[in-house]
Amino acid sequence: MNASTTPDWRDQIFEVLQDHDVKQVYHVPDAGHGRLIEACQRSNSMRTLALTTEEEGIPLAAGAWLGGQRSVLLMQSSGVGNTINLMGMPKTLRFPFLTLITMRGDWGEFNSWQYPMGQGTPKVLEAMGVLLYSVETAAEVKATVDAAARSAFNGGQAVAVLLRQKLIGIKNFGKK
Amino acid sequence: MSPNTQKATLQRRPLVKKILEGADDNLLVIAGLGSSNWDITEAGDRPLNMPLWGSMGAPVGMGLGLALAQPKKRILVITGDGDMLMSLGSLATVAAQQPDNLAIVVLDNEKFGETGNQATHTSPLNNGPTDSGAGTDLAMIAKGCGIADTGTVRDASEVAALVKDVRTKKGPVFRLVKVMVEKLEFVMPPQDGAHLKDRFRQALLGHP
Numbered sequence: 001m002n003a004s005t006t007p008d009w010r011d012q013i014f015e016v017l018q019d020h021d022v023k024q025v026y027h028v029p030d031a032g033h034g035r036l037i038e039a040c041q042r043s044n045s046m047r048t049l050a051l052t053t054e055e056e057g058i059p060l061a062a063g064a065w066l067g068g069q070r071s072v073l074l075m076q077s078s079g080v081g082n083t084i085n086l087m088g089m090p091k092t093l094r095f096p097f098l099t100l101i102t103m104r105g106d107w108g109e110f111n112s113w114q115y116p117m118g119q120g121t122p123k124v125l126e127a128m129g130v131l132l133y134s135v136e137t138a139a140e141v142k143a144t145v146d147a148a149a150r151s152a153f154n155g156g157q158a159v160a161v162l163l164r165q166k167l168i169g170i171k172n173f174g175k176k
Numbered sequence: 177m178s179p180n181t182q183k184a185t186l187q188r189r190p191l192v193k194k195i196l197e198g199a200d201d202n203l204l205v206i207a208g209l210g211s212s213n214w215d216i217t218e219a220g221d222r223p224l225n226m227p228l229w230g231s232m233g234a235p236v237g238m239g240l241g242l243a244l245a246q247p248k249k250r251i252l253v254i255t256g257d258g259d260m261l262m263s264l265g266s267l268a269t270v271a272a273q274q275p276d277n278l279a280i281v282v283l284d285n286e287k288f289g290e291t292g293n294q295a296t297h298t299s300p301l302n303n304g305p306t307d308s309g310a311g312t313d314l315a316m317i318a319k320g321c322g323i324a325d326t327g328t329v330r331d332a333s334e335v336a337a338l339v340k341d342v343r344t345k346k347g348p349v350f351r352l353v354k355v356m357v358e359k360l361e362f363v364m365p366p367q368d369g370a371h372l373k374d375r376f377r378q379a380l381l382g383h384p
Contacts, residue, residue: 049244059266060237062238064244069245093369093373094373
């Protein structure tokens with residue numbers, strides 16, 4: 001067990017989202033974000049929505065913003081491709097958009113099926129005008145997500161934080 | 177004749193006009209791209225309309241995000257069969273949240289109107305070599321997704337109840353309305369997305 005007193009980086013993300021008054025949290029089931037998703041589900045100030053595809057998160061965020069609420073989309077890099085057409089909405093409507101992406105096919109990935117979308121993720125997001133932040137170590141998570149939230153909600157940008165596989169750890173399929 | 181092969185008799189423009197009659201600050205409207213956008217605009221452009229010019233498959237998600245953010249307002253999504261077919265999963269996401277202030281109206285003419293009236297999947301299965309769909313029933317899909325209050329409207333005698341249901345009944349409400357294929361004038365709202373969004377927020381929240 002981890003004897004360190006530093007909080008888990010997913011708990012730190014939850015705190016940042018709370019500090020920025022995020023009210024709606026969209027996600028598809030994800031091991032990397034799992035602990036964060038559960039914290040949001042238990043929160044009294046957040047509404048957590050499970051999606052059938054990541055694409056739904058963009059119009060949901062647009063609708064939430066129309067109604068005066070901030071939101072975040074939690075997804076894996078494998079879901080990014082599903083969002084690309086509607087990822088144009090933040091640019092067209094000019095509304096703040098924040099997404100946190102757990103990377104696959106990035107660092108020691110064992111599953112060859114994850115590489116194409118994992119490697120394509122930064123490029124397709126950039127092509128759609130999404131501002132990219134990237135974080136590889138737990139110590140940088142809080143400051144990076146906070147900066148991303150400021151760029152989104154104060155600066156009016158579409159922002160993605162790539163939580164690199166080096167941070168999350170290599171998936172080992174149940175072997176602890 | 178099975179109900180699925182009845183010829184549609186309802187006209188979308190007067191129908192949408194009736195649905196939106198007397199719209200006040202309590203009614204927030206999102207319309208899908210193409211015909212639904214022109215329909216709500218002919219009924220009267222207003223800041224609390226969010227007519228989409230693109231983003232096919234987005235209206236139901238937008239309506240849900242808005243409904244959860246504004247639980248005291250009535251949210252009405254008006255869109256077409258082609259748009260709805262592109263985001264069937266969003267109906268399951270709506271069902272999971274059960275927003276009591278959200279109504280979805282799908283105007284189903286069984287065609288992709290903006291691209292030359294090609295058949296959508298809601299067209300009958302064996303409708304000739306160039307006009308066949310699958311007979312897809314979007315109201316059944318909505319019900320299957322977990323939206324308990326769904327229905328299909330085909331007749332002028334059902335319109336008054338339709339208007340009442342989508343304006344006032346406890347949501348989520350889903351109504352499929354079979355409408356005629358018509359060639360109608362484009363009645364266009366402002367196109368700039370940031371402007372549409374800002375005027376909506378200004379009217380709703382008092383700031384852009």
